[in-house]
Structures are given as structure tokens and as C-alpha cells.
Amino acid sequence: MEDKLFIYNTLGRKKELFKPIHSPHVGLYVCGPTVYGDAHLGHARPAITFDLLFRYLTHHGYKVRYVRNITDVGHLENDADEGEDKIGKKARVEQLEPMEVVQYYTNRYHNSMNALNVLPPSIEPHASGHIIEQIEFVKKILNTGLAYESEGSIYFDVEKYNQHHHYGKLSGRNIDELMDSTRSLEGQQEKRRPIDFALWKKANPEHLMHWPSPWSEGFPGWHLECSAMGTKYLGETFDIHGGGMDLMFPHHECEIAQSTAALGHESVNYWMHNNMITINGQKMGKSLGNFITLEELFTGSHPLLKQAFSPMSIRFFILQAHYRSTLDFSNEALQASSKGFSRLMDGYQRLQKLTPGTSSTVDVANLRQRCEEAMNDDLNSPIVIAHLFDAIKAINAVHDGLATISANDLAELKATMKDFVEDILGLQTNQLANDETTDAYHKAIDLLLNLRMEAKVKKDWETADHIRNQLTALGFEVKDTKDGFEWKL
Template identity: 75%
Template sequence: MEHPLHIYNTLSRKKEQFVPLHEPHVGMYVCGPTVYGDAHLGHARPAITFDLLFRYLRHLGYRVRYVRNITDVGHLEHDADEGEDKIAKKARLEELEPMEVVQYYLNRYHQAMEALNVLSPSIEPHASGHIIEQIQLVQEILNNGLAYESEGSVYFDVEKYDKKHHYGVLSGRNIEDMINTTRALDGQDEKRNPIDFALWKKAQPEHIMRWPSPWSDGFPGWHCECTAMGRKYLGAHFDIHGGGMDLIFPHHECEIAQSVASQGDDMVRYWMHNNMITVNGQKMGKSLGNFINLEEFFTGSHRMLAQAYTPMTIRFFILQAHYRSTVDFSNDALQASEKGLARLMDAFHALEKIQAGKETTVDVAGLRQKCFDALNDDLNSPIVISHLFDAARAINTVKDGKATLAAEDLTELKDVFQLFLFDILGMTDATAAGGSNVEAFGKAMDLLLSIRQQAKANKDWATSDRIRNELTALGFEIKDTKDGAEWKKL
């Protein structure tokens, strides 16, 4: 490639040129949701981040196999090894089968992702559908002497592994510090060391979700699923593994240890992590009372929300920050995103109405390459958006009759907006998405404004002012231009 993509590799802690193992094929695995509750803003950020990467890699011509897992077993309430399974607990409280809980919230997750215009992955495997592969992984680690059985459960021997390899290579943690700061919990005396993690857990009598294994009737440890399913669908070595930054330790650290312990080396070439969403500097979470799910954003029903926000406003809000930076939620920030997105959409629609001139008298040169350069620099979506805002200002200057665009530049601007705003950033045009109803509504508004224009021509100021004032009261902005009038919904 003339301008190759560079991405930040969490493992090497630097930006690296992306070179697929088997070009043009790319294998990408992203940790998906644990489906025991409604999708929230924390689910939206990795989904949108890796949707951007998925879209861009495909635009570059790569054939991407994108695997995003569904955790529906083994994610325990207190930590990775102890407590009640979150889905089983929900099922017990609501007197449902665990898979009823999974299906209900998975359907709602898919609806939220569709609203956010997140493309479906190539494969969406469930942890509960890959118990055999996880048992095989545990057996391989046992055979290599880096795990041990204890009272029907199987644990990874972290200290023994660290003597040959480095446990902490992804997170930068030191095993001595971890041993000194990790306390033994009640019920974990079957472990040789408190930092050892479960590969297989023996199910207690009350545990609903259980499968037979060589060691006990039980269930796999949370960390096993991604290692087993990543290898099944992407091979022993694949290109990209992604997820939220909160998964670096212990989940992804344990994944690396499992792959090295089972096959001798890490499966993953590039580790990528998006940063967190915070509220007033605190991580969004149920325990802090600042948790807002996506449906509440879309309806405006949460007490912390000043209004409802469209899915595209949420998507734009997330993409306005670099994926590795923290995003702090506020109504002001979301309202600014809403207005910013509206400006870009207005500029895009204005391109359809602008008549080409003999020459271009605004600076729009190199816009396409500037956007490519930003994306190739670790998916810098906020810089892409800033370039589109610059272009929007130039378009508005032309729309206002203060400058002109030559035909070739007018066509180029249309193509660039279509490519970057819609195809790669994944925004949708509400006007286009609304179909015939929106089209009919627009024609009705244009008719009203033409009646107003005629009234002005006839010096019927009372009718002209009444149309304008009543539309303004209904939430429309009316702007008079040299060619008539324009409108938009505020």
C-alpha cells in the first residue's frame, strides 16, 4: 500500500504497520457481550470501534473474517473464578431457562446494534456451543504440565508458567507484585496459589448450567471461550484481537497464557483495546448508579438525560473521540454531537442543490487524502470528522453564494462525503432512511415555503410571517436565501 495502515498494538505498546498473516485475508476476533442485561453505552463503544476497523479493512480490499463471541456461560458474579453465573442467576430470579435469558437479551443487543448501524460479524459463536473445544483446550494445558486438577476443578498454574514465559506481558504486571497483593478468598483453598485462574469449574449442586468433562460435571472458566473459539474459527495464529481496555487484565492476559501453554506461542499478532466511557470521571456502572442503557438513550427515559438521542448521535459522539481516549458522558457533549452531525448532513444535502461553477474558489483540495491519512494513523476518526467539518464550511460558503465549485470538485466532495461519512464512519442519512414518508414530508414543507415565497412577492406580509412564525414554533428553522428559503428541523 502507498499509505499503509498503522494501528496501536497493546502488546508492543507502539503503533505498528498492519501486515496481515495471509493477505488479502484478515482474521479479527472481538470480545462480545455477556448477555444477561440490556446493552449499554459501554457495549456500544467496542462495537462501534471495531465496526469502524471492519469497514475500513474491507474498503482497503481485505477479506475480513470477523468473529465476535457471545458469553452465555462461565461469567461469574464476583470474579472470573467465584460466585454465581450471571446468566444462571438471572434465570433463577426470573424463573426462566438460562437460554431464554440469553435469547431475550441477545435479540435486544442485536436490535441496538442494528440501530447503531453496526455491521453483523462474519461469525457470532456462543460459549455454550463450544464446550467440547474448551475441554480440549484444558486437556492440552494439563498435558503440557501447566495446569492441575483440584477437587474436580482445573486451574492454570500461573507461577509455573511464569518460570518459562512471562505472565503479565500484555498488562505489564509483575507476578511477584500480584502474589503479594492477591488475597486468598473463601472457597478458593483448592488453588495452589491465589493468582491461579480456573480453566474448568466443578458445578455445585445448585448450579443450573453444567456439562460432563473428564474432571467433573461443570463448566469452563470464562477465559477459555475466546481462546478456544478464536482458534477454531481463525486458526492457531490470526491477526487482530480486540475488546475494551478493562479486558486487558485478567481476561486477555489469561488468553495469552492459555494459548502459549497449549500451543507454544501466542495466537494473536495485534492486540487492540478501546478506552472506557465515564460519567463525571467515573466509569459507567450499575453499582455507581450512573448506568444508562442504550434504549434509555434512544427514548430519553433516564433521569440523567435531558432529552432522547438518536442512535446516530450516539455513534457520532463515540467516533468524535479517538478509540484509545476516554469519553466522558454529558448531555452537553451529546447535544454538541447532535448539532455537529446535523451540520455535516446539511452540508452533504447542500451538495445536491449547488450548481457547478466555472472554477473552484474555496479550499477543498486534498480532502480525500487527508481523511485516508487520518484513518491510516491508528483509525483517527476525530481527525477525519474535523476534515469533513472544514469541507462543510467551504460548502456553506458556496451555498451562500460567496464562492463557487467547479464540476469535478463538486463531484469529488459528494464522493468523499459518501465514502467517509457513510461507508466508513457508518453514519446513516435519516432523510434517506425514512423513505417515502420523509420524502412526502419534505415536499409538503417545500410547498409551504413556496406559498410563503409567493405571499412575500405579493407583499402579503401577514401570511408570510404567519407561516414562518408557526413553523418556528413547531421547531423548524427557516432561513431566507437569495433563491428562496431553506428549512431544517431543530
């Protein structure tokens, strides 16, 4: 495979040609959810963005090892190094085992991702399952002298690290400004400086999740898990690390510092960050309480929603914007993309039934190339979709007898559409099931509509309308075409 994909590297802030370290193998690490609540629309963004990348690379023959973690320990409630563990708090409030909370929300996360047709990653490691690796990682950093122990906890010495490395290289932050602006908080006396961050925390007596370590009974710092697990599964240097923009600082910045300190070199070649989903122009997030969970979207059970939206229309909505742009949520925007999605998929299904002519009067020859070019330009899915709509226009024209398409062009169009619609964008209809039951069911509906056709020929409008009305009442949509009919549920 030829390397043609350009991706925007947050390090350097420009598009760069993607070259894997060990082609055809690609190592991809993406920050997954902290499982203490249901996934919301915001969580769908990175999942779909990196699913798109995963699918695209795989489609081009790369062997991708995609690691997406589950954070189930170490993510604290308030400040970086104080406050309660998010999982622990939920467990206490709900009177559950912490791992019960983790399992519950992990299952629900998987269900949502499955509904969105997000492929499962190759490895989905839990932070709590890699305590030993994280302790080893802390030891390595301690050996370099870039971390210090204080009352049973281990902190990263940011200032000392910055003497020989650049803390802030990813987020563009300046350490002097950080020293001035970082808040000094109560209970942080054990840290030398406010910008230092925890690698290991000694557990308070009431803390539910803790493990033995050389320094104290405690738990790992939040940033550590990604460094430790990324290194374990993808090696000391790997290709791509992704996540939401809001993780750029401090999470990813700290990750770089930890890994560089422990390994003595850079560990990630390309950093990719998806932008946020906004609602009324503001970031949708847990802290602001303005989020809509995926389940609420699928069922329409949120006061801000005027209707339910199918998982696929949510996926399409997200793919219609470039991943580095903010995407504003509104009922109107979602309805618009929902309708657009139907149009796309109706056309796609129509394509399967098209009959070829002797020659083509539509130009679909370079569709694949144009879609590839858009994808290669930093995964420009909205442009891909625009090209697909051009193809839909041609498909409809052929379907209506206003244009013709040759057998060769039709075969190529079908192949291209399948590759981009299904395999790369990951869009699917709800009628792809093809077992005996559905087959019989389709034939039964066709039978009914053929009877209606016969009635129409006899100008028996009463019978014809009756059949259509009854089917409509059952939720079917019946459309007459030039010489037949179309229907869908």
C-alpha cells in the same frame, strides 16, 4: 491494497504498521457482551471503535472476518473462580430459562447496535455453543502439564507457565507482585495459588447451566471461550484482537496464557484496547451502578439526562474522541456534539444539491488524503471529523454563493464525503429513505413551501408566517435561503 495503517499495539505499547498475515484476509476478534443486562453507553465504545476499524479495512479492500462473541456462560458474579454465573443468577431471579435471558438481552443488544449503525460481525459465536471446543482446549493444556485437576475442576498453573513464558506481557504485570497482591479468598483451597484461574469448573448442585466433561459435570471458565472460538474461526494465529481496556487484565492476559499453552505459540499479532467512558470523571460501569443504558439515552429516560439523544449523535459523540482516550459523559458534551452532528449532516445534505461552477475558489482537493492520513494514524477519527468540518465550511460558502466549485472538484468532494461520512464513520441521516411514499411526502412539503414563497413575493407575511408556524408546530424546521428554502423534520 497497500499497508499504510498504523495501529497501537498494546503488546509493545507503540504504534505499528498493520500487516495482515494472509493479505487481503484479516482476522479480527473482539470481546462482545455478557448478555445479562441491557447495553449501556460503555458497551457502545468498543462496538463503535471496532466497527470503525472493520469498516475502514473493508473500505480498503481487505476481506475481514470479524468475530465478536456473545458470552452466555462461565462469567461469574464475584471473584474469578467463585460466585454465581451472571446469566444463571438473572435466570433464577427472573424465573426464566437461562437461554431465555440470553436470547432476550441478545435481541436487545442487536437492536441497540443496529440503531448505532454498527455493522453485524461476520460470525457471532455463543460460548454455550462451543462447549466441545472448550473441553478440547482444556485437554490440550492438560497435556502440556500447565493445568491441573482439583476436585473436578481444572485450573491453569500460572507459575509453571511463567517459567518458560511471560505471564503479564500484555498488561505489564509482574508475577511476583501478583502473587503478593492477589487476594486469597474463602473457598479457593482447591487452587494451588490464588493467581491460578479456572479452565473448567465443577458445577454446584444449584448451578443451572452445566455440561458433561471428562472431569465433572460443569462449565467452562470465562477466559476460555475467546481462546477456543478465536482459534476455531480465525486460526491458530490471527491478526487483531480487540476489547475494552478493563479486559486487559486478567481476561486477555489469561487468554494469551491459555492459547500459548495449548498451541505452543503466540496467537494474536495486534492487541487493541479502547478506553473507558467516564461519568463525573469515573468509569461508567455495572459494578459502580453509574451507567446509562443506550435505550435510556435514546429516549431520555434517565434522571441524569436533560433530553433524549439520537443514536447517531451518540455515535458521533464517541467518534469525536480518540478511542484510546477516556471520554467524559455529560449533558453539555452530548448536546454540543449533537449540534455539531446536525451541522455536519446539514452540510452533507446541502452538498448533494450544489451546482458546479466553471472553476473552484475553494480548496477541497486534498481532503481525501488528509482524512486517510488521520485514519492511518491509529484511527484518529476526531481529526477526520475536523477535516470534514473544513469541507462543510467550503460547502456552505458555495451554497451561499460566496465561492464556486468546479464540476470535477464537486464530484470528488461528493465521493470523498460519502466514503468518510457514510461508509467509514458510519454516520447517516434519518432522511435517506427513498421510496415512493417519502418521495411524495417530500414533494408535498415542497409544494406548501412554494406556496409560501408566492405569498412572500406578494409580501403577504401573514400567510407566509402561518405556513411556517404550522409546519414548525408539526416538528419541521424551515429556513429561508437566498433564493428559496430548506426544510427538515
